[in-house]
Amino acid sequence: MTEKTILEIAGLYKRFGAFTALHSIDLEVYEGEFLTIVGPSGSGKTTLIRLFVGMDEPTDGTIWLRGRRIDTVPANQRPTCMVFQSLALFPHMTVGRNIEFPLKISGVDAATRRQRALDLLDLLHLPREYYDKRIHQCSGGERQRVALARALAFDPEILFFDEPLSALDYRLRKTLEKELKDLHARTGKTFVYITHSLEEAMVMSDRIAIMRAGRFEQIGPADEIYSRPASRFVAEFMGEVNLFPVQADDDGAVRADGLALDPGVAERLGLKAGAAGMLMVRPENVTMVNGSGAAEPGPAPEITVGGHLRAEYNLGSRLQYEVEGPSGQRLTVETLREGRFGGSPGDAVTLGWTLDRCHLIHGE
Amino acid sequence: MERLDRRLGALTATPMLVLLAVTFLAPLIVVAAFSVMPSKVFSLWHQPDFSAYAELLRQGYWKSLAWSLGMALASTAILLVLCWPLAFAMAKVYRRFTLILTVGVVMSLFVSENIRLFGWVLTLMKGGLIEGYVRHLTGVGFDSLLYNVPIIVFGLVYVYLPFMLFPLAQGISMVPDDARQAAADLGASRARILWEVEVPLAAPGIVVGCLLTFVLATGAVAESKLLGGQVVVVIADEVETAFTYGQDWPLGSALAMVLIAIVGTIAVIGVNRVDLDAIMGRRR
Numbered sequence: 001m002t003e004k005t006i007l008e009i010a011g012l013y014k015r016f017g018a019f020t021a022l023h024s025i026d027l028e029v030y031e032g033e034f035l036t037i038v039g040p041s042g043s044g045k046t047t048l049i050r051l052f053v054g055m056d057e058p059t060d061g062t063i064w065l066r067g068r069r070i071d072t073v074p075a076n077q078r079p080t081c082m083v084f085q086s087l088a089l090f091p092h093m094t095v096g097r098n099i100e101f102p103l104k105i106s107g108v109d110a111a112t113r114r115q116r117a118l119d120l121l122d123l124l125h126l127p128r129e130y131y132d133k134r135i136h137q138c139s140g141g142e143r144q145r146v147a148l149a150r151a152l153a154f155d156p157e158i159l160f161f162d163e164p165l166s167a168l169d170y171r172l173r174k175t176l177e178k179e180l181k182d183l184h185a186r187t188g189k190t191f192v193y194i195t196h197s198l199e200e201a202m203v204m205s206d207r208i209a210i211m212r213a214g215r216f217e218q219i220g221p222a223d224e225i226y227s228r229p230a231s232r233f234v235a236e237f238m239g240e241v242n243l244f245p246v247q248a249d250d251d252g253a254v255r256a257d258g259l260a261l262d263p264g265v266a267e268r269l270g271l272k273a274g275a276a277g278m279l280m281v282r283p284e285n286v287t288m289v290n291g292s293g294a295a296e297p298g299p300a301p302e303i304t305v306g307g308h309l310r311a312e313y314n315l316g317s318r319l320q321y322e323v324e325g326p327s328g329q330r331l332t333v334e335t336l337r338e339g340r341f342g343g344s345p346g347d348a349v350t351l352g353w354t355l356d357r358c359h360l361i362h363g364e
Numbered sequence: 365m366e367r368l369d370r371r372l373g374a375l376t377a378t379p380m381l382v383l384l385a386v387t388f389l390a391p392l393i394v395v396a397a398f399s400v401m402p403s404k405v406f407s408l409w410h411q412p413d414f415s416a417y418a419e420l421l422r423q424g425y426w427k428s429l430a431w432s433l434g435m436a437l438a439s440t441a442i443l444l445v446l447c448w449p450l451a452f453a454m455a456k457v458y459r460r461f462t463l464i465l466t467v468g469v470v471m472s473l474f475v476s477e478n479i480r481l482f483g484w485v486l487t488l489m490k491g492g493l494i495e496g497y498v499r500h501l502t503g504v505g506f507d508s509l510l511y512n513v514p515i516i517v518f519g520l521v522y523v524y525l526p527f528m529l530f531p532l533a534q535g536i537s538m539v540p541d542d543a544r545q546a547a548a549d550l551g552a553s554r555a556r557i558l559w560e561v562e563v564p565l566a567a568p569g570i571v572v573g574c575l576l577t578f579v580l581a582t583g584a585v586a587e588s589k590l591l592g593g594q595v596v597v598v599i600a601d602e603v604e605t606a607f608t609y610g611q612d613w614p615l616g617s618a619l620a621m622v623l624i625a626i627v628g629t630i631a632v633i634g635v636n637r638v639d640l641d642a643i644m645g646r647r648r
Contacts, residue, residue: 053549054549055545055548055549074548075545075548075549076548076549076550076551076552076553077551080549081549081550082546082549084542084545084546086540086542088540088542088543088545088546089543089546090543090546090547090560090561090565091540091543091565092564092565092567101547101550101552101560102550102551104560105550105551105552105556105560106551150550151550154550154551
């Protein structure tokens with residue numbers, strides 16, 4: 001699959017005094033995709049998006065939009081648009097006038113403006129009566145939709161989002177996440193979304209870019225980021241994870257503390273002689289058996305580790321177990337409710353998984 | 365409990381209400397009563413005949429009223445344009461420098477208005493600071509810069525600047541930064557942002573600033589006397605003359621009532637147009 005690039009960023013730097021907020025950012029955004037930039041607060045993601053829409057100027061580097069250099073173009077002349085974290089709706093205007101604002105600026109006549117605003121209300125599942133409502137009469141979710149409608153009325157080449165859902169309660173957020181994804185599919189526009197919430201990113205995105213301290217750690221499809229993280233940071237950022245240090249001696253023999261590897265598995269790990277790495281396995285890919293290990297349904301584990309059960313937590317749809325590993329580390333196992341493990345705290349347990357369910361992170 | 369609180373509130377407000385009634389409302393009522401009395405009487409025990417209002421129409425007092433309102437309007441308009449960038453800077457740009465600016469502007473209020481205006485007289489008069497130095501340096505002198513209408517308006521602008529600046533800065537500080545940024549992001553030029561976003565959102569500050577300066581400038585008398593040398597006679601001056609030199613209290617009262625009616629109407633209209641709660645820091 002060859003994607004067409006719509007936005008190309010090369011060697012982007014942003015410094016505030018002695019502090020470097022963005023460190024040589026390179027990024028390609030593809031036509032029509034939903035790209036989410038995820039990072040903890042302070043990772044520079046808001047700074048980055050402000051450079052994209054022109055609210056700030058880069059210290060160095062270039063931004064190209066469909067072959068046109070835009071990093072020197074002022075915000076009001078860029079064909080991009082952003083949905084703010086605060087939404088930034090105009091409190092002195094009605095819903096209708098908010099949505100019509102970009103059309104009014106570009107000189108569209110009143111009748112066409114009104115029709116377009118009503119169409120957008122339909123698109124965002126808002127009743128047409130909202131046209132004359134005032135912003136402060138709208139609920140949080142409704143304001144969200146008005147902000148989206150206003151941005152869509154601008155008809156931007158790329159629509160940027162700066163954590164617009166972060167202020168909403170959990171259920172509304174979940175609903176709007178799905179609506180956003182649906183809206184993306186229906187409009188066919190390119191969406192670039194920033195958030196600190198991994199869940200949000202996973203639900204909506206085609207691709208995810210993980211940001212840390214002003215650099216990208218990894219960019220790729222959501223599945224790849226989740227199951228094949230490029231670094232320990234990404235692995236841990238993307239949810240609960242079990243990590244085991246592994247090392248290959250110069251003669252190729254693999255040492256992995258506490259892990260029992262089936263014959264032939266060590267060679268298939270892909271660890272080069274003399275190199276070190278981290279073996280990563282997600283809690284839901286681990287099966288747990290009592291003591292020496294009674295037969296479990298499914299494929300036989302190829303890698304096992306012993307430990308002691310510490311606690312059981314009820315997560316609603318799933319159950320989580322905390323297990324103390326051989327060197328005292330905290331390991332996590334998750335199963336569906338139906339797969340409840342009958343043991344009690346203190347029991348000796350064996351955790352196991354197959355080679356294709358774990359991933360080797362090189363380095364460290 | 366709540367009812368007790370309310371009663372205590374009314375009770376604690378009583379001294380202030382009495383004070384306001386005695387010092388503010390009572391003189392107003394006396395003036396209103398005098399304005400309907402026959403000409404040149406000094407007590408309220410006469411048959412009201414409204415002759416002072418008729419006199420007011422016959423004589424050329426409307427001219428003074430027009431000058432006062434016109435110059436007040438001009439100075440308010442000039443102040444609005446002049447103070448906007450300054451207020452914007454105070455509210456949005458240099459946050460730390462704002463205190464120094466505030467102290468600087470407020471400090472000018474520490475010196476009496478008359479003394480400050482005399483300072484300008486000394487600066488602008490023939491043989492004063494400006495003309496004197498120019499003549500000394502070039503040998504060519506010119507006439508006094510005083511005694512014309514523009515210099516009166518200049519005086520009004522100079523004296524009432526703080527009354528426009530601070531409400532305006534307060535109003536502009538109520539314009540959220542992200543609303544301005546969003547407008548720019550949606551393609552609005554600087555001028556469109558000013559007109560579509562900043563002015564409507566700063567409206568309470570604009571109205572308060574304009575009302576303060578307009579009302580004060582309409583009643584101003586020192587500027588036209590000192591800087592204008594009475595090239596025009598303002599309405600406040602006429603009121604003063606009627607009470608003192610003219611010894612016609614009903615006429616002075618009638619003039620005052622007309623002025624109060626005009627300015628009061630404008631103030632009520634202005635205040636009704638905007639949400640004053642917003643500028644007092646209460647959120648809608």
